[in-house]
Amino acid sequence: MAVTLKAEKREDLNKSVTKQIRESGYVPSVVYGKDKESKTISVNSIELVKTVRDEGINAIMSLDIEGEQPVNVMLYDYQKDPLRDELLHADFYMVNMAEEMDVEVPLHLEGEAQGAKDGGVLQQPLYQLQVRSKPADIPEAITVDVTKLEIGDTITVADLPEAAEYEFLDTEDTTIATVVPPDTVSETDEASDEDAEPELVGADGKDEE
Structure with missing residues (x-):
């Protein structure tokens, strides 16, 4: 209601x-x-x-x-x-309650990944999923259990259970969560620092009225 x-x-x-x-x-x-x-x-x-x-x-x-x-x-x-x-x-x-529509739904990870316990780092590159459904069937959020993820494991959209009320629109190979070795994270951070552009000073953003 x-x-x-x-x-x-x-x-x-x-x-x-x-x-x-x-x-x-x-x-x-x-x-x-x-x-x-x-x-x-x-x-x-x-x-x-x-x-x-x-x-x-x-x-x-x-x-x-x-x-x-x-x-x-x-x-x-x-x-x-x-x-x-x-x-x-x-x-x-x-909205027309009888027609399907495309929306973005929050993505939540649940649990502590086994790979994180073993020293790896859990990464979540995606925080919203594209979903198509009728308005009354739009889920408040999509929750994914990551407790069984080992170092090197990845969860993609293809791994999500299908639901009769809605369908996922993101490509099946889209990564939702992954556990990477800690040295991989360090290398990525160093590369990002080297490639970073100098920050603009004195650039002010204005909000739309």
């Missing part, structure tokens, strides 16, 4: 009004979908963060816009102030 998130219509897009919305604890947002007219809204910042934290980044939310019928949405994108750790803007995508 989708979690309800209340939203207010946002008709005045003036910068001063947008600033007031943020100061009042709300996030200026847009909701749109395939063959759907986009709408400008605002949602409570705390409620949005709580929903994503509790339900996951791919949570289905029933967006309750004042004066309109609720619509099922997912958080598609967001902008954040890196200094104040505040949400600046959010994009919601209206």
Whole structure:
């Protein structure tokens, strides 16, 4: 069942009004979908963060816009102030619960690899998996047990168990986890240091409003 998130219509897009919305604890947002007219809204910042934290980044939310019928949405994108750790803007995508969609799902490794106990180093080159499924069947996360991994062993997408509710889109030979000898890690770090480019000084990034 989708979690309800209340939203207010946002008709005045003036910068001063947008600033007031943020100061009042709300996030200026847009909701749109395939063959759907986009709408400008605002949602409570705390409620949005709580929903994503509790339900996951791919949570289905029933967006309750004042004066309109609720619509099922997912958080598609967001902008954040890196200094104040505040949400600046959010994009919601209206989903069709009967149609499959492609999403990124967090990848978690579980357990302590035997190879790590023996002196090797566990590496995780991939932290998200591409998954295709209907919205209600999107897993919150994919968890992989690495306890049996020995030094030199590798787990790839092909090793993941198949699920009837969703399919993996990453190529089967994509590495998920591997345990390498400690001397391999040292050589890699040294090569990275030698190839590293000098850091740019005085280059400032600006967040999109």
